[in-house]
Amino acid sequence: MLYHTLFILHFFLFITFILPLLSLPSQNITLFGDASFTDTSIALTKQKLTCLSSSSSGTGRAFYLYPVRFLDPLTNSTASFSCRFSFSIHSSPSCPSSSGDGIAFLISSTTDFSSLSNGYMGLPSSDKDSYFAVEFDTSFDPSLGDINGNHVGIDLSSVVSFASVDVLSRGVDLKSGKIITAWIEYRDDMKMVRVWIGYSSTRPPTPILASLIDLSEIFKEFMHVGFSASNGKGSSIHLVHHWQFKTLSYSHSVSPMDNLEEGDCFLCYAGDSKASKKKGENYQGKKIGDLALGICGITAFVVSALALVVVICVYMKRKEGGVIRKIREGQSCRFQTNKVPMRLALSEITSATMGFNRDRLVGEGASAKVYKGSLPFGGDVAVKRFEKVDDLDRLHNPFATEFATMVGCLRHKNLVQLKGWCCEENELVLVYEYLPNGSLDKVLHKNLRSSFVLSWKQRVNIILGVAAALTYLHEECERQIIHRDVKTCNIMLDVDFNAKLGDFGLAEVYEHSSSTRDATIPAGTMGYLAPEYVYTGIPTVKTDVYSFGVVVIEVATGRKPVGDDGTVVGDYVWNLWEKNRLVDAADPKLMGEFDIVEMERVLLVGLVCVHPDNEKRPRVRDAARMIKNEASVPLLPPCKPRVRIRPIYPDEAPETQNDGCDWVSNDEALYMTPRSQFY
Template sequence: MSRHVYLSFLLPLLVLPSTNSVYFRTPLFNGTSMNYQGDAVPFGSYIEFNLVNYINRVGWATYPERVRLWDSTSGQISDFTSHFSFNIDTTFGAPNHGHGLSFFLAPVGFQIPPNSAGGFLGLYNTTTMQSSLNQIVSVEFDSFSNDGWDPSVEHVGINYNNISSAVYTPWNASFHSGDTAEAWITYNSTGRNLSVFWNYQTTSDPRENSSLFYIIDLSKFLPEWVTVGFSAATGSGSNIERHRLLSWEFNSSLSVGEKRGKKSKKTVIIVGVNVPVFILIAGSITAYVLLWRRKQRMTRKRAAEKMTSINEDLERGAGPRRFSYDDLVSATNNFSDQRKLGEGGFGAVYRGYLNDMNMEVAVKKISGSSRQGKKEYITEVKTISQLRHRNLVQLIGWCHDKGEFMMVYEFMPNGSLDSHLFGKKKMPSPLGWAVRYRISLGLASALLYLHEEWERCVVHRDVKSSNIMLDSSFNVKLGDFGLARLMDHDEPGPRTTGLAGTFGYMAPEYIRTRRASKESDVYSFGMVALEIATGRKANDSIDENSEMSLVEWVWDLYGCGNLGLAVDKKLAITDDDGKRQAEFLMIVGLWCAHPDHNLRPSVRQAIQVLNFEAAIPDLPRKMPVPVFHVPLTSSSSSEPGSITNTSLEAGGPLFLYVNSFSFRFTSFSPNISFQGDAFSSNDVLQLTKNAKDVNLAGSAGRESSRLRMDSSGAWVSVASVEWKSSIKTGSQANAWVSYNSTTKNLSVFLTYAENPEIVWASSPTHHLASQLTPRVIEPSVHAAAALRSLRWCLQDRAYKSSFEYTEI
């Protein structure tokens, strides 16, 4: 039986502010969805603004309901977003055209002014063109430069109460003629920021600016209630063009406060019963509130101390300035999605505009879930603030405020290299070969400065195409120094506790040892060089039917004398100099990506070859196999064993720590227990049956499992490295599996009889024995055949450990 106590209290009335919001989306236009004036006519999927007569005409399309822009009681201003698509066809009056399309906000009841065609764009005339009484704010796509009030170029501009634009940016209407444009016009009431962004489906030009910002308090220039819509106009003579609105979506939100008066007072009175219980509960609540407040004060104090510590760390250096959180909120329109340039595991990057510095910037905002925390943030700011080189991105400033970590960089109009090489967004034209070769030299120059020319050596650790930025002239700017490490020029690279970087660009010895170095940066440079030349990603397979990596594919073509087949087909290089440069860049890429770090060049040597100041290296015709040395340990060792196989198109044999299904042996004696297809034959232990009449020629394999043991008991890898076989069928292989209890490191090493060097080693797997295995274990061997026939034969097996285990 349960007891329920119902308590009621005398509670104050909470009055929530009402919200005055407007949202509409018009994918189809008809006679009721919009109000039409002048020549504007709906055609279902679009609105035609100037259909009747193209000369000196005006057309309007406005939303039929009024929109509340600001609240006269509270003074609050609405945020809004106007998202629309349109096209302008300038071919009707070719070679001339004019005049343009505008989105506008105006007083309710505003009508088309008389004599407002042509350059007045249907909003002004000679009487009202510069009047403060107009109460009009507009964004114009102006395709004709009018003497007297327009700049000397076609432009996109922001206007208020004036035919002359307050701010503008050049825009080429004829270049985009007939192409569909998508535009966003947003207003952020906190920063008083009116912003415009636009792009085209097929004719976007990275050299053309596609955004505009202006700080304006709309409540000072517009009435409380407004009309929103579009206006388009043509001019006289041959200055005509066609304007079409294809879609429109509008969203605004405004919190409206209520006036207080006697009639508006609302009181809810619920008489409490059981006074002693009420006093007890009230006392408990009071104590809880006091404790909670104390905890909050301590939390704020610790946060303030932490922020002070970070700021002191950063302010010891010179150069970049400190920004407040509000500065960056205003610069990025409150970090709106329309300003977002990209997003990754670290967080997001936003495009912003600093009014006091009159410059565009990129603001990197680190997310709370990112692995890049205080240490990486301070490392990046302190490292890059000390570096000065034409091919390194410039840090403008930083911000640690309200628990946020942010960095402000110079804005790169052409984005990152990967967006041009592999981006899904169609570019006007692919990067030409001359630009690509200059990019490779610029990247090499940046690394040379980091490795050799600065006072200390900087190991970047994350050189990849997405961290290579391009300015307006496609000059390289290497960025993202969050993983960088400083060291003296003559000391080895620092060992890290975990891998940091991007697979596909990480050197094999770095994956194995966790020690970053100049050589590991050179490896990453080599992979980027191959990407630049081939137009293929470093970490992708060449095709769906092959697991061959980019460097393997290029090396195979190099060995066959067909290196030219690897060049990006989009380039179509025809001149001899270009072909020679492409060949040199790919050979340098292979040289830098050599599996043996001792055989890689320095960045300086690579630059000398790329500048034709040194001969190209004579590389092996077949890609070498990485060579590692067997570590000697005091806690465990193993004696040679061998495995023979007829195919590797399957999972390889694994030593497993198991406590259920497996078998244990010290020699191939009759007392060994077998499971599955395993059996003893001719002094060897055959683990899988031999299939007949199966063509296994040319097969290769990889241990590529990614998951742990599932509920059915299937074993899969927790760590793996690529295993490639270049030996003949039936060759003898020797394997060692060792476990070091001091370092908690489980390692695998493999050699072949023809080559006694260690040719394969696994990545270490930490904390295995005590956490994942029982106290009593059975050492065992397991094998499996997958898609094709396979035979695994165990010829010899030895096990040795430094501790005793109980016989079962």
Template sequence: MKMDSRKLLVFLLFTFFNFSDPPLVVSAQNVDFDFSSFTLRNFTLLGDSYLRNGVIGLTRNLGVPSSSSGTVICNAPIAFFDSESNTTASFSTRFSFSITNVNPSSYGDGLAFFLSPENETLGSPGGYLGLVNSSQLTKNRFVAVEFDTRLDPHFNDPNDNHVGLDIDSLNSMKTADPVLDENIDLKSGKSITAWIEYKNDQMKLKVFLSSSRSKPERPVLIVDIDLSEYLKELKYVGFSASTEGSTELHLIENWSFKTFGLVPAPPRLHFPPHNVSDNTVMIPPPSAVSDSGNKGHKRLGLGFGIAGPVFFCIVLSVFGYVSMKKWRGMRWEKSFKADILAGPREFSYKELKGATKGFHSSRIIGNGAFGTVYKAFFITTGTISAVKRSKHSHEGKSEFLAELSIIACLRHKNLVQLQGWCVEKGDLLLVYEFMPNGSLDKMLYQESEEGTLLKWSHRYNIIVGMASVLTYLHQECEQQVIHRDIKTSNIMLDGNFNARLGDFGLARLMDHDKSPVSTLTAGTMGYLAPEYLQYGKATEKTDVFSYGVVILEVACGRRPIEKDTDSQKMMNLVDWVWGLYSQGNILEAADKRLNREFKEEEMRKLLLVGLSCANPDCNVRPSMRRVLQILNDEAEPLLVPRMKPSLTFSLSLPLSIDDIVSDGEDHRKSLDSMCEIKI
């Protein structure tokens, strides 16, 4: 019978060293953590939640009558039950929060602390507190303490300022009014500290509230409850909040949590298989053998003594030779996996290969500088996803890690949602939710072929959505994210034509209020800011410039650089629109295919915002927050000079054009004309 080198080595190791220890059994452990401020490293943000200056916001000021819902979940699940000792843990938590009403006449709905077996569920806004989906009320399971700021008769709320215990339902088992005991108005906007304690031996849950950091003697809520049946499985802990047609803001400032009462299992002791004293060992009497026989046995023993180790070394060498290539191939995969954040699902290569028909060319839905995107059908779940397969170059690997590490931490309704990843067989794969309407550039420039036209209402909504997500990336994340490749081909459209920003392969993380690091220029010609071309420094202002070009593309239906049909010369879109504006005819830039089926005020506003963002002088470009306010009629438009400002740079670029252009042969065909673009 044949035996491969791996099995042979295992057999020999077993024979030589006799590994006979039983496996180690891991028991549930008490946990204890304390966050004086928050970081993205430890938490997952869902919905409208965000992280700013170490404080977590669960809802946003979207303006009345908009609604908002957000959730933050600690990444690591917690075991409350130890099956070996049949023990359920007690727990206690302390956190400070504030609930502020931006509009005094608008309030609701509140926030909740929860324990749940799920870590990816975002509930509905309104009275559902982000805990459950309004269309599937019985789907989500949870134990939650709610801090409710709206009287909702549908859930039998006693008033608009109460604390309650909820178990798998928003109809609280018991409620209390903190005004009566501690004179606390939950929606006062002041910092409030809460303590929640559950002691399993007493079968009691207590909630304390205070306007200071000192814990009061009396709880505002006491519930006699046995939670042991609800704590059998692993639980994720976190917070959720929601609003409905209101502007209530919910902030979590700090948080500590611990479990206690679990008894660690005693260590296992392992004894030798034969625990026998020396005086019981029987020594047989020597046999009478001839000298020649003794010499023969000595030679035979000497031969085995030499041959045994030699044979073992040979086998070991063969095993090493056979395994070396495979080990080298797997080493970088393991190093990648060690760096990947917990959260997105790890797919198997076999699963993704089957879903894309072996990465067949018929499944290709897009190509970029660092990979190909395939349409994937998962038969087992009946779902469709988009799989991005990166190239095998060193750059491809680094872009893969950049994209995964950045987007895995981000949560925004205008971002393409990352579903999972795979690093196997030398391939780098990212799995995203599928966007039925493809990319924005295809909708803009292939409409006539498909017989569809992107309506004005959809175009305006796309621009607003992009402003919202860039505001989030630039100003609302713990670390500022500079995308560096804002363009219409990286903007995806969901089934309702909402914008979803994707492709974070070129993105970079930066701490707020720090100078950008000079790097190699990356991006796509036509979208690159003048100062970025010259100095290679990516900042939020270079993203703003690219966004301004996208605005003009969407409004005008023209590419950033294209050949003029009359003069046959290459035309720069920003220059062309600014020229019409200087003549007082800016509305002439509107996409002719719209047949003037748009609101002139909106078109004018969009074109002027596009010009202000694409201003050659980076110092006068607006922030994305200001842009969002202008588009939502919350701020006055910026003054745009009639003549395009001109800047003077050195004649020599720091890099060659080939280094600057990131993808697409079409761009390289017009390099000579691009060099003539005026700044």
């Protein structure tokens, strides 16, 4: 009898309140800017007459008419929510080569806000505006940390994404003009946001993006739910075809896990029918908001309503048998919304790596081993396990150095991204994004029986990617960072063979205004170390430039920094330069398939970067411009110069140093100091 009564009640609410609203979507939704209704969708932006046209503001938004409650002030609890919608992005015929900024699903504290002038999907620009957004970004802006022009990201009151993922490599092209369906789910009990995306109306089994986030720090009691899009400097038509949205809050006596199973999508739980439509009025009980456009939206709601009855029935039976025990009890994972990587429990790390199984070992260095792992909420990851130490506060501990450096400011598309960390039971672990093509050295110097060879175009792209990373560290970061260990085994390759620089265990951080450098124990890998650094122990930007030059030459020639016969790759290329046979240094595995002029230019840039006189070396930024033929390469001497290195003692003032001390040539410096520590 109870089940029949619940079914009749829900059906009555559907017929009386929801169905009339679904049939008239324009009465449910408020439009802003360029947004307008079509017969079957909402057009958030308009087509520009030309790429240079300024006739349109280029920004449009659509919000559900009434604010939705996300916080219960009595219980101080936050609602979970589920959203499903379909959209498409069509490039304008008037500007086919330049797409718009993209579209964002938005939950904002207000609908009355200003957006940034350049577009950014029309998201709020004021620090006072609190919002959560999932962006479907079709514009590449490196200044915002964008990974490319076809990605999905999570934004937390900032246009700089908190987390993002490339969707083109997952088989989805946001600019294709095809109808794409997206599912967004937030579970407050797990403090987790998950996003699915695909061309099918059936939700994929695995989310494309998952992040541990506590939205209670973002949400106010009432928030506005909708979409935003902009064209910026491009032009696209952004359409929303179908939209369902639900929130689910819990009473004092009901646990979230009583109704939800891991991985299940939220259905239409019983809640308010929005009988009261006065803006800002408090709703009683659970809040549910369902919006749909077109006949397919009505059908989806009917299915959800029927599913609701089944869920209620199952719940009532479970209630009689007892409450289901919470899963993930005692979970130690936490994630702060200030972009600090998540802290993971050792049990989760152990489970992800199958107990640090040796079969999952993918890399090994002097201070750490790297394992491939798989986290239920983050997919594949690279787990870097440091050697156990007794004193965690010991100076120059690689874990402490790397963690402090990565957390400081490192967010760049050509840097390996830190996802989490663990410091428990004397275990020190850093969790990074997993890059499927491994390290550059393994691809470059792999077994000769392998048929795959990096193309010349891929090699140039890798060199420029490393240059972008070092330029960011040297000049664009808030504090200047000297990597000190630039080498091919610390350069990782993603699925498209784009380069990402990693391993900051030896990094040195300085204030940009600082003109002094302290002497350290030289550390790194033989063959990549600048001669003046080996002798003086003082790292500078130019010592990183030297290492970068070795990488450039190594990638172009396919030769190791120091061959099995002891030949230094830089000396090998200098020798060919002296004989006017520079292009002969090209990697024979390329079989001559490269641009001769470009090959010569890249090798020349490599030689300039490894110039024995550090004052002759360019900035990495300038080296990249030379490779791209945007700047001329400095004239090299006809043979390798021999520059004598003057030892520098940090405690001595220049006027007190012994001018009569013999200098050491760069060839001798590599073997002069007993203070070196090589990996």
